[in-house]
Amino acid sequence: MIGYMYILQCSDGSYYTGSTKDLERRLQQHQSGDGANHTKKRQPVTLVYYEKYDRIDTAFYREKQVQGWSRAKKEVLIRGEVDELHRLSECQNDTHWLERYSSAFGCAQASNIIKKERKKDN
Template sequence: MEKSNSHIFYVLECADQSLYAGYTNNLEKRVATHNAGKGAKYTKSHRPVKCIYYETYATKQEAMRAEYAFKQLKRSEKLKYIGGHQ
């Protein structure tokens, strides 16, 4: 897992197998924050979460663009995207 000082688009799998996508510059810390119930309103009630995918980018704008594009996909497309990039 990429630690820090990067621009990261990430995907979490929640306890109910739902997917959550986000942006961070410190992945380990962000996943720990989610699991502590402080990361986001959605993940707070869907813990525990685990990081199943991430991509690093040179800029925050690029990472957030990737996050937005991912969020526009249907669940089946998201799973195909993740599977095709691992």
């Protein structure tokens, strides 16, 4: 059974991510206030993005994935900026950067590079 993952923009600028078997019917529910509590309190809503899947369970899985994303990641998805989405998806923690620089420079030098980068940011 076909499924859809969709993103709505609410009147307050927030995003709502959902999934459904019938996108048109679900949008009508959200618009009439019969949808989720989040959208009911933030009328009107606008469909800003959707993806179509062969199976509803795949759409549901995708919904849960996108719900966990930052606002920035949702916005680049909506705009279709795949390269930017990949950049935002990269791990940014110290372990990631230490491993990245360690392979090129060695641990001690990588640690010094990270310290210098932190000083620049502050």
